[in-house]
Amino acid sequence: MIFFELFYTFFFIGMFTIGGGYAMLSLIQHQVVEVHGWISAETFTDIIAISQMTPGPVGINSATYIGYSIVQSMGYPYVACVAGSALATAAVVLPSFLITYWICRLYVRLKNNTAFAAVLKIFKPLVVGLLGAAALSLVTPATFPNYISWIIFAAAFALSMWTRLSPILVIIAAGLAGFIIYYP
Secondary structure (H helix, E strand, O other), X not given: OHHHHHHHHHHHHHHOOOOOHHHHHHHHHHHHHHHOOOOOHHHHHHHHHHHHXXXXXXXXXXXXXXXXXXXXXXXXXXXXXXXXXXXXXXXXXXXXXXXXXXXXXXHHHHOOOXXXXXXXXXXXXXXXXXHHHHHHHOXXXXXXXXXXXXXXXXXXXXXXXXXXXXXXXXXXHHHHHHHHHHOO
């Protein structure tokens, strides 16, 4: 039963997410933390942090990790946990794959149609809203009063926006600052 719920939940998330991995974080949090209660908000924040550090899209990485964790928490053996991980990953990717396939077929037919171009422009503000919701979903009571992290975030944001420093260097600097401050 958990495998069906995992597939349905992550297929639903994949179906109604526009804008990539970060945009789906708020939907993932809503489904796995609030609707199903599979994990806590603090655990979700930890999973997002781990998903950001591993290669690949954060939404898919988090689906993989959450699928494994949920099946493991129910006492299933390792093979079933890996199957849950693969199922959640496939379920979250499948809608995007199917939609992209059909949009490509439709685009070839309608690429010169002005109404079609207007519909595509509507999606831009939706993506911005979903990204904002994803950012706000990571602000939990456990992370909000941590002013030092907010200062590091503000400094990294300012360096990214108003200097020509490489984003990789900014990330490394923020990580080192956090390491020095929190792990003396």
